[in-house]
Amino acid sequence: MSDQDPRFATFPPMVGLAQLHWLIEQVAAEQLPVTELIARFRPIHEAIEHSSPPKYKNREEARLIWDVLWAVEFYSPDRNKEENPEEWVDADEVMREVKRVAKRLKEI
DSSP states (O other): OOTTOGGGTTOOSSSSHHHHHHHHHHHHTTSSOHHHHHHHHHHHHHHHHHHSOOOOSSHHHHHHHHHHHHHHHTBOTTGGGSSSGGGOBOHHHHHHHHHHHHHHHHHO
16 A cells, blocks of 8 residues: 555555455445455455465454455446346445454454
8 A cells, every 4th residue: 555645554564364354444444435445455365365375263254355355356336237237246235245244353
């Protein structure tokens, strides 16, 4: 993230799951817009996978991270323009998933 963007002052510097957790927490708390997560989640996840296999605490954490990844993967700014619109999600649905995941991550 940009050193000049104060919203990212507490963003973890090392590539890893802490960065994904941070994004989820910040978006769920509405400190960042969901569009930031949509734009950054997948590239960060890919960087983690390229550096080494992710070290999840447990299967539930892995599933929750993947739930957000799938929401981002199936995000469309206008799903009515997609071939199968019912298979796509909008920003509000991504946000609902992020809030659900953030809550569960705090509980595990």
